Amino acid sequence: MFCFHRLGLRAAAALIVGLGIATSARAEFPDRPIQFVSPYAAGGANDFLTRLMAQHMGDELKTTIVVDNRAGANGVVGASFVAKAQPDGYTVLMGNSATHGTNPTLYPDVTYDPVKDFAPIGMVGSVPIVLAVNAKLNVRTVAELIAYGKANPSKLSYGSSGIGGTGHLAGEAFNAAAGLDMVHVPYKGDAPAAADAMGGQVSMAFVGVASAASMLQSGKIRILAVASPKRSSSLPDVPTLEEAGFKGLYFAQWYALFTRAGTPAATIEKLNGALKLALARSDVKKAMASQGADAAYTTPAALNTFYRSEVKRFGEIIHRLNIKATN
Incomplete structure (x- = not known):
């Protein structure tokens, strides 16, 4: 009896240890630091928003979120890295209108599938595209700009953040809709493009x-329109392109969080919940406004519907206007 009793205790102890190991293996997310990947170099809007979300979502999740800048090929390098990560929610991408909008069409050999390889977490925010002209053109409305362009053929040019970027697509769509023949000049970012328009x-x-x-205070640049469905909170007196007669010309640099496809729904729900709380903070909204971004929280399902429609919409524009990454 004594030996049987001892064996029973040992078996019970082994069972408890085994249950402990199993429970540990199923530890609740997150039980270690999370990696947020910005697919661009430090200093830009994508990097700014990545770091802002990492700080505040980390606070909400009570864990450390480390930012990893993996720049290259208009976001392809960073997006591809996350597309090959473990589907556990510990590697998150700050995607945008390039990585999950234009790139799949612009780069036929892109090394990831924006739909099959990713699980959407939620929208972070968007920055509307504006039409800013050099003040010396002496035009104050979109109609005056078009009249000037038609009276001075081949004299107008416009800058954007680069070939295939949202600004480029907006410029080419406006060019076609207005019947102009403006020359596109690509830059490595919005800031140098705006600076050269001012200069x-x-x-x-x-x-x-x-x-x-x-750059408005310089008096050397004038913003004629914003390419969004409604006026920007940053420029309430500037009309939309739709108000100027161009319906449907909506272009914004949007930003959203994605993780690897196959990540457990409960993990995505936790990440989305932290995102929702972070975006509701007044200090976060103020920080985003400093970059011209409006907070735009969505559920994973809503982001899924939105970005799939953007891939289709941008793809149609790129094909129709024959935009090539090698231009």
């Missing part, structure tokens, strides 16, 4: 609202 090296620029608005 007169190009006639105008299609750039994010923050880059242009920061």
Whole structure:
């Protein structure tokens, strides 16, 4: 009896240890630091928003979130890295209108599938594209700009953040809709494009609202329109392109969080919940506004519907206007 009793105790102890190991293996997310990947170099809007979300979502999740800048090929390098990560929610991408909008069409050999390889977490925010002209053109409305362009063929040029970027697509769509023949000049970012519009090296620029608005006080640049369904909170007196007669010309640099496809739904729900709380903070909204971004929280399902529609919409525009990454 004594030996049987001892064996029973040992078996019970082994069972408890085994249950402990199993429970530990199923530890609740997150039980270690999370990696947020920004697919661009430090200093830009994507990097800013990545670090902002990492800080505040980390607070909500009570864990450390480390930012990893993996720049290259217009976001392809960073997105591809996350597309090959473990599906556990510990590697998250700050995707955008390039990585999950234009790139799949612009780069036929892109090394990831924006739909099959990713699980959407939620939208973070968006920065509307604006039409900013050099003040020396002496045009104050979109109609006056078009009249000037038709009276001075081949004299207008516009800058953007680069070939295939949201500003480029906005410029080409406007060019076609207005019947103009503006020359596109690509830059490595919105800031240099806006600066050259201000300096007169190009006639105008299609750039994010923050880059242009920061130069308004110089008096050398004028913002004629914003390419969004409604007026920007940063520029309430500036009309939309739709108000100027161009319906449907909506272009924004949007930003959203994604993780690897196959990540457990409960993990995505926790990440989305932390995102929702972070975006509801007044200090976060203020920080985003400094970059011209409006907070735009969504559920994973809503983001899934939105970005799939953007892949289709941008793809159609790129094909229709014959935009090539090698231009």
